[in-house]
Amino acid sequence: MKISHSPYLLYPRNSLNAVSVGEAREGTLLKVEWEGGLVGYADLHPWPELGDLPLVRQISDLRSGYSSDLVKQSLWMARRDALLRHKVQHIFSGGEPVKNNWIVTNIQNFDIGSLQKIKDLGFTTLKVKAGRSVAAEIAALEKIAEAGLGIRLDFNASGSWDKFRNYLMQIPAKVLSRIEYVEDPFPFDPSLWNEARRLVPIALDNQYSQVPWASLQEAPCDVLVLKPAKTDVSEALAYCEKWHLKMTVTSYMDHPVGVLHALGVAMELKKKHPNLILDAGCLTHHLYEEDVFSSAITVQGAYILQTPGAGVGFDHLLETLPWQPLSQQ
Ligand code: MG
Numbered sequence: 001m002k003i004s005h006s007p008y009l010l011y012p013r014n015s016l017n018a019v020s021v022g023e024a025r026e027g028t029l030l031k032v033e034w035e036g037g038l039v040g041y042a043d044l045h046p047w048p049e050l051g052d053l054p055l056v057r058q059i060s061d062l063r064s065g066y067s068s069d070l071v072k073q074s075l076w077m078a079r080r081d082a083l084l085r086h087k088v089q090h091i092f093s094g095g096e097p098v099k100n101n102w103i104v105t106n107i108q109n110f111d112i113g114s115l116q117k118i119k120d121l122g123f124t125t126l127k128v129k130a131g132r133s134v135a136a137e138i139a140a141l142e143k144i145a146e147a148g149l150g151i152r153l154d155f156n157a158s159g160s161w162d163k164f165r166n167y168l169m170q171i172p173a174k175v176l177s178r179i180e181y182v183e184d185p186f187p188f189d190p191s192l193w194n195e196a197r198r199l200v201p202i203a204l205d206n207q208y209s210q211v212p213w214a215s216l217q218e219a220p221c222d223v224l225v226l227k228p229a230k231t232d233v234s235e236a237l238a239y240c241e242k243w244h245l246k247m248t249v250t251s252y253m254d255h256p257v258g259v260l261h262a263l264g265v266a267m268e269l270k271k272k273h274p275n276l277i278l279d280a281g282c283l284t285h286h287l288y289e290e291d292v293f294s295s296a297i298t299v300q301g302a303y304i305l306q307t308p309g310a311g312v313g314f315d316h317l318l319e320t321l322p323w324q325p326l327s328q329q
Contacts, residue, residue: 095267
């Protein structure tokens with residue numbers, strides 16, 4: 001196996017969540033070549049703010065033969081891409097279309113007047129990154145509920161049980177009933193999360209590795225948010241089946257190559273497990289300034305359409321990138 005990489009920067013249009021500021025984000029694309037001519041591509045986009053090792057460390061570890069969870073998933077996706085390219089099949093071709101939620105990374109910059117337009121485009125759910133400005137968020141949630149849209153809130157485990165309970169108590173009942181789920185309301189704690197589940201459905205995302213899956217007595221949440229960029233897909237699927245959880249597949253707010261990979265996983269799972277898979281959260285490339293990759297993606301309402309080419313597509317763009325062999329500093 002020969003690995004090359006091609007570093008990139010993504011420029012956020014706004015601050016992306018409660019723990020990041022609007023600085024350029026670095027990642028790298030991986031090109032993996034296997035014997036017999038198989039070539040596949042994947043993204044590697046760590047979030048050190050959320051506990052990932054920084055990119056430079058991921059790369060130096062990979063060079064010395066150690067793979068983080070992120071790298072393992074990237075290699076898994078590169079292999080998927082390679083097999084599809086070999087068969088000249090697109091990553092979407094074996095799946096069922098999956099709608100995406102509309103994502104609001106910062107409610108302060110969100111134009112409430114655009115709600116009707118979002119609804120007209122066919123979106124049914126808005127995901128709001130929450131926990132930064134309570135009053136403004138709750139006022140916006142009321143408008144979102146009035147527009148008849150579903151709500152997903154994400155605290156990125158930045159709060160506490162008390163803070164979260166107070167937050168919920170300020171939300172009118174008619175708005176509360178529009179909340180599909182709340183993601184990572186505060187750091188995982190089996191009994192406090194179960195308390196929280198009595199108030200609103202709870203989704204598990206970045207607290208996944210904090211859950212003692214082997215010794216659980218009851219379901220830790222209602223929904224599992226799967227980021228194929230970080231988490232083993234078949235393991236997460238087995239947990240969903242065991243604990244009767246629904247699943248939302250999301251991108252890692254990463255490069256368009258990562259976005260296509262994540263949605264490809266969502267679509268394949270949707271075909272095999274139609275009742276388990278909820279709307280996805282893969283429509284994230286527009287959170288960054290446009291580049292040659294994101295401008296190659298066509299969006300139709302809440303759906304991302306098939307990119308030209310095989311695997312994740314972007315064939316010509318990927319072939320012409322400057323690739324650096326991993327063994328070379
Ligand atoms: Mg999340």
